[in-house]
Each structure stands twice: as C-alpha cells, then as structure tokens.
Amino acid sequence: MNTCKKCQSKDVKTLTTNEMVKYKGHDIPFLIEYSICNNCQREFVSKQQIQRGDCHLRDAKKVIDGLLTSEQIKQARKLLGLTQEQAALVFGGGKRAFSKYERAEVSQSVAMDTLIRVYLDNPKIFKRRLAEVGLINSFTQVAKQKIAYPKQHKPVKLRLIKSLPSMQELKYG
Ligand SMILES: [Zn+2]
Secondary structure, eight states, rough: OOOHHHHHHOOEEEEEEEEEETTTEEEEEEEEEEEEEEETEEOOOHHHHHHHHHHHHHHHHHHHHTOOOHHHHHHHHHTTTTHHHHHHHOOSSSSSSHHHHHHSOOOOOHHHHHHHHHHHOOHHHHHHHHHHHSSOOOTTTOOOOOOOOTTOOOOOOOOOOOTOOHHHHHHHH
C-alpha cells in the first residue's frame, strides 16, 4: 500500500509515463511508475516503484545483451526440473542467486547464462552435474530441453579444429 509521507493519506493514485532510455545504440521503452497524493497533491516515486522500474530496465538491457531474461531463466530452471535451492547446488552463485535472477534484481553473468544453455542443450552433461551434486543417480534419464532464446542471441557455432596432430604423430617415433 502506497502512503503519502507528507500528509499520511492513503488516497494515493498510481500513474505511469513512457520514457526512452538509450542503451548501446538501442532505444529501450521504459515505463516509469509514480504516485500522486489525492489529498495534498504531492507527487512522488515510492521505493517499490523505483525497484520495479530498475527490474524492468535490467531485463530490457539483457535482451539487447543477448542474455536470458528473468522470465526465461525461470522457464529454463523449471525445464531442468530444479527448485531454486537445487539450482544453487548445480550452478553455484549462492543460495538466493536464482531468486534474484528471476525477479530481475540481479543480472546473471555471461558465464552463468552460457552454462544454463549448455545444460538445456546437453542432457548428458547436465546429468553428470546432477550426479556430482547428489541430485540423481546414474540411471535417471534427463531429456533435452528447449526454450525460446532472446532474438538478439546468435548462437556461436563450434567447429572442429582439423589441424590437430593425430596421436600417432605425437609419439615422435
Ligand atoms: Zn499527501
């Protein structure tokens, strides 16, 4: 509940305005929430409104950076069949890491983002990790999972390096 700090009235109305924020040459539409007290006409932005705005902006920047959004991280974690606590065991980053990512309170690192995608695409690697942290035994099946990645993300194509010397050549006679 929003209360006016000047007159203590709870008769506060919420308004929004659209702004544009520049980020890496892109225009991000940015919805700003603010309040007006109907009693004393004071205009203010509450702490929660600032936090919501920050989270919204953080997510919009992640799309431009090609990172999974907060919603996609949540989707990915569920596809992997993990609770937030289990995700902390599998991925590291602290107990509350996924709760922070999923509320867009913190942006995940590029390394964390990559690891999430690697596990989604490679059930075998994911299964090995689950076994390492004691979440499954070696007989459990893990299915390959797909999620819709951000449009800006261009997957890096891995190519086999053909010029590697063969084992024979390494023996030097
Ligand atoms: Zn007021």
